[in-house]
Amino acid sequence: MTTKSRDELLAEGVDLRARGEAEQARDRLVALADRHPDDAEVAYQTAWTHDVLGLEAxxxxxxxxxxxxxxxxxxxxxxxxxxxxxTFRILGRYEEAVRTLRGGLAEFPGDGALRTFLAMALFNTGEHDEATRILLELLATTSEDPGVRTYRKAIAHYAQDLREIVPQES
Incomplete structure (x- = not known):
């Protein structure tokens, strides 16, 4: 009887999750994480599987x-x-979510997913202006919608200050 390697066991767990068999994947990945507590890749795949199952905590x-x-x-x-x-945001740990996502943006400055989740977490902390600014900037820079593309420059401009009012001449 041959013993499966860490790589084989990890691949099996990831494959199970990908096939929609997340409970079985969780069982295997938790056991693997227990055997390899300092293995970052195993820990990441195990975390991801917990999220898939709604086990955020x-x-x-x-x-x-x-x-x-x-x-x-x-x-x-x-x-x-x-x-x-x-996950922090879903658990109501908004400040930790903001801190984690800002840290992620320091490492990966242009990432749209980090920016989007940061905007959601900022909304939860009451930072509505910054949340909206981030989303409008992301929309202006990434959307392929023809209408958005037409007004991209204006959207990017207004994203900086949605409260800006141009004085009317009398």
């Missing part, structure tokens, strides 16, 4: 373990930052 510790490790690819690190920030 349990996902946090795995995201934190993943981000504390040094062996995550840039793509997985980005995913873990988005995941943790979003």
């Amino acid at each position: 349990e996902a946090v510790a795995y995201y934190e373990r993943a981000l504390a490790g040094a062996d995550l690819s840039a793509g997985d690190r980005l995913g873990a930052l988005v995941g943790l920030g979003s």
Whole structure:
């Protein structure tokens, strides 16, 4: 009888999640994470699986373990930052969400997912102006909608200060 490697077990867990068998994936990934507590990639995949199952509170510790490790690819690190920030927000831990997502933007400044989730978290903290500014800037720079493209420059301008009023001449 051959023992499966860490890589094989991780691939099986990820594949199970991708096929919609998240409970089975969770069982395998939790066991693998217990055997490899310092493995950032295993922790990230385990966190992601918890999120898929709606187990956000349990996902946090795995995201934190993943981000504390040094062996995550840039793509997985980005995913873990988005995941943790979003998870904090869903749990009502808004300040932690804002801090995590701002930290993610320091590492990945142009990422639209980080910017979007930051806007949501800022909305939850009452920072409506900044949340709206972020979303309007994102819309102006990324939308392919013909109407938005026509008014891209104006949208980007007004995103800076939605309260701006041009004085009327009498």
